[in-house]
Amino acid sequence: MQDRPTAAELLDAMAADLHSEVREWVPRERRFRILVLANLCAVIARELRAGEEPSREDLELFSRLGGIEADDPREAAATLAAAIRRGDLDDRLPETIAGLREHVARKLEVARPGYAVSAGDA
Amino acid sequence: MTRPPEDALATGLRELIAEATGSDPGALLLSPIPGGASRETFLAESEAGRWVLRRDPVGAGGAFAPLQTEFRVVQAAAAAGVPVPNVLAFEPAGGRLESAGFVMDHVEGTSVAPRVLRREELASARSALPAQLGAALARIHSIDARAIEGVSFSEADPALAACALWEGIIDEIGEPLPAVEAGLRWLRLNPPPPPEGQCLVHGDFRLGNLIVDESGLAAAIDWELCHAGDPAEDIGWLCVRSWRFGNDDLPVAGVGTLRGLLAAYEEAGGQPPSLERIRWWEAMGNVKWAVICARQAHDHLTGARPSAELASLGRRIAEPEWDLLQLVPSLSGPGRPGREAEEAAG
Numbered sequence: 001m002q003d004r005p006t007a008a009e010l011l012d013a014m015a016a017d018l019h020s021e022v023r024e025w026v027p028r029e030r031r032f033r034i035l036v037l038a039n040l041c042a043v044i045a046r047e048l049r050a051g052e053e054p055s056r057e058d059l060e061l062f063s064r065l066g067g068i069e070a071d072d073p074r075e076a077a078a079t080l081a082a083a084i085r086r087g088d089l090d091d092r093l094p095e096t097i098a099g100l101r102e103h104v105a106r107k108l109e110v111a112r113p114g115y116a117v118s119a120g121d122a
Numbered sequence: 123m124t125r126p127p128e129d130a131l132a133t134g135l136r137e138l139i140a141e142a143t144g145s146d147p148g149a150l151l152l153s154p155i156p157g158g159a160s161r162e163t164f165l166a167e168s169e170a171g172r173w174v175l176r177r178d179p180v181g182a183g184g185a186f187a188p189l190q191t192e193f194r195v196v197q198a199a200a201a202a203g204v205p206v207p208n209v210l211a212f213e214p215a216g217g218r219l220e221s222a223g224f225v226m227d228h229v230e231g232t233s234v235a236p237r238v239l240r241r242e243e244l245a246s247a248r249s250a251l252p253a254q255l256g257a258a259l260a261r262i263h264s265i266d267a268r269a270i271e272g273v274s275f276s277e278a279d280p281a282l283a284a285c286a287l288w289e290g291i292i293d294e295i296g297e298p299l300p301a302v303e304a305g306l307r308w309l310r311l312n313p314p315p316p317p318e319g320q321c322l323v324h325g326d327f328r329l330g331n332l333i334v335d336e337s338g339l340a341a342a343i344d345w346e347l348c349h350a351g352d353p354a355e356d357i358g359w360l361c362v363r364s365w366r367f368g369n370d371d372l373p374v375a376g377v378g379t380l381r382g383l384l385a386a387y388e389e390a391g392g393q394p395p396s397l398e399r400i401r402w403w404e405a406m407g408n409v410k411w412a413v414i415c416a417r418q419a420h421d422h423l424t425g426a427r428p429s430a431e432l433a434s435l436g437r438r439i440a441e442p443e444w445d446l447l448q449l450v451p452s453l454s455g456p457g458r459p460g461r462e463a464e465e466a467a468g
Contacts, residue, residue, distance in 0.1 A: 036431050043437055062300065077298035084303040085289065093308060094451060100301040101447050107440035116444055 011045035014038075046110045054106045065089070065099045134218030135166055135175055138225055142210040147171060161189070161346055165228065174207065177223025178215070189222040190214070191272030192345045195322070196226070198270050199342065202261045205254075207333075207341050229341040235329035236367050239376050243336060250338035252378025255327075256386025258342060259356055263392055265322040267350035273322065275350040280320065281313035284355075284406050288413050295413070295420045299439070302412050305446035309406055314354070314399040323351040328365040329375050354395035357383070358403025363445045364411055401449060408446035415439045 005013065018038035026034050055073050062068060062076035066083050070076035083089055089096050105116045132150045140146045148168040155163040155174070164175040178189050187195070193212045200206050207226040215222040238244055238251075267273045276283055285306060292299060324331075325347030333341040359365075361373045361380065369376030374383045384394040419436030421427040 033431065036434050040430065040434050040437075043434075074298060077300050081298045081300040081303045084300060084307050087307070090307070090311065093304065093311070097304050097308065097447055097451060100304050101444070104301050104440050104443045104447060107437075108444060111437040111440050115441055 006048075008045040008048040011041040011048070015041035015045070043111055046113070050110055054110070057106060058103050061099055061103055065096050131164075131175075131219060132166070134213070134220075135173075135225060136168075137218055138211050138213055139166075139173060142225070145170070147173070166225075172228035173210070173225050174228050175219070175223055175225050177219050178221040180221045187274065187346055187348055188272055189224065191270070192348070193224045194270050195273065195345050195348050198265050198322070199262060199345070202265050204258050204261045205339055205341050207343065229333045229343075231333040231335035231340045233330055233333050233343065235365065235376070238329050238334045239367050239369055244334065247334050247336055247338045248377050251334070252374055252382040253386035253389075254339040255332075255360065255374065255378070256383040256392075257390035258339060259324075259327065259353070259360075259383075260387045260390035260392030262324055262327075262342075262356070263321045263353040267320060267322040267348075270322070273348065273350055275320065279313065279316045280351040280355065281316075281402065281406075282310070284410075285310045285313075288406075288409050291413050291417060295416050297416055297420065299412065299416060299443075301443040301447060302409055302439075305405060305443070305450050306409055308450040309402065309409070312402070314352075314396075314402050317352040317354070317395075317399075320350045321353050322348060323353065323355050324348055325351075325356070327356045327360055328362075329367075329377075330365075352395075352399070352403065353392070354399040354403045355406070357387075357395065358400050358405075359407040359410070361400065361404045362407040362411060362442070364441060401452070405446055405449040408442040408449065412439050412442040412446065415442070 015038045018034050018041065023031050023034045023038075059070065059073040059076055062073065062080045063070060066076070066080035066089070068076050068079045068083075070079060084096065108116045132152050135152070136147055136150050139150075147166075147170040150166045150168050150173075152164045152166050152175070155165055160179075162177050162179055164177075166173045166175055176189070176192075190212055193209060196206050196209050200208070207229050209224055209226040212224040213219045213222065232238060232244075238247065268275055289306065292302065324342065324345060326344055327342065331342065331344040332339060333343060357380075360375055360383075363370060363373075366372060366376035372378055373380050380397070380400070388394050415435040415438050418432040419434075419439075422429055422432040422436075
């Protein structure tokens with residue numbers, strides 16, 4: 001066991017520092033790079049807090065959608081992707097799309113919370 | 123002491139500008155302009171003025187339109203009334219610019235999209251832009267791509283060709299992208315009918331490749347992805363949510379409505395594509411952006427271009443994936459849930 005702060009708490013501190021003071025030290029035209037780094041700290045902190053559950057849910061989802069038996073989500077994703085490409089799932093494409101929205105929404109919870117809404121289109 | 127290579131480049135460029143304009147610009151100070159994966163861009167300054175040099179990286183080939191083609195396309199766009207930088211001269215590889223390059227007048231303004239969308243002094247530009255973008259696109263699409271030597275053209279249906287192109291790039295990357303595959307599969311099974319004719323397509327028409335000043339659109343730049351294709355491709359790409367930079371309710375680059383864009387497009391002599399066709403290409407635009415993000419992250423992972431910024435794009439793949447899977451079922455097609463079912467579910 002490490003002492004506190006936890007890994008996620010350390011990343012929160014790094015993100016806050018990069019966002020506030022460090023950003024000011026950097027020439028205006030290069031500040032974008034600092035924001036990228038601060039954002040990555042925030043992404044990693046959310047991923048640590050989310051734990052293994054999202055990956056388990058993805059493995060279960062990919063296995064169900066593709067009728068696959070696999071232990072590793074990346075392997076299941078690859079098998080599912082290939083089946084979709086071959087047209088094996090054409091007769092249930094709408095269900096496949098609906099299922100994969102859950103997978104994408106889970107990724108966005110970590111990578112960009114708040115993005116998973118419908119945007120206006122006219 | 124060996125002279126730095128920029129020195130020879132600055133001398134060559136000075137000669138080229140003197141020849142093209144009839145007056146010596148004096149000693150030039152060159153500074154690289156960042157951005158652009160396939161081409162190098164430099165700002166050249168002297169007391170006499172400012173120019174921009176665009177050239178191939180030394181020793182590079184690549185899948186992009188050859189630089190001389192880009193030079194010809196910018197000239198054709200100028201002749202068609204599209205605001206573009208005034209191009210001065212082209213120099214082939216092995217000449218005074220070492221690799222192939224061309225020089226143009228510098229255009230004042232910004233191509234940083236969030237600045238265009240937020241800065242107070244650009245408020246009037248924002249209200250002018252939707253109509254200007256529509257008119258510029260109509261003029262680009264009035265150009266017969268086959269009349270320009272070197273522009274890639276295929277008899278194949280542009281929609282199916284785009285499916286095959288991005289499937290091929292996904293295979294090169296080798297990362298599993300099931301959500302992109304599902305969207306692509308739907309697009310492949312439900313393509314729009316082939317367009318009546320193929321025209322010149324800019325290929326990357328969005329605020330990041332447009333110079334904007336206080337009166338709006340000053341110049342369309344970065345023509346390296348231009349090709350012959352469906353005019354709806356440029357319109358759909360301009361509507362991709364990532365290019366709205368948070369102004370989600372303004373689908374056209376975060377500055378305007380599609381209706382407004384198409385009215386200006388028609389006013390300028392264009393034939394507006396159907397909304398369904400534009401949506402198909404907007405969805406395909408999300409495929410393209412998702413795959414580009416994956417490829418940039420891959421370039422970091424393989425060590426080809428180590429960069430935290432490129433690495434971070436791997437975690438942005440989910441954004442266009444989300445928009446892709448929102449768009450595809452809203453396109454009409456047999457046995458697909460309609461808009462209302464979608465809204466009830468979501």
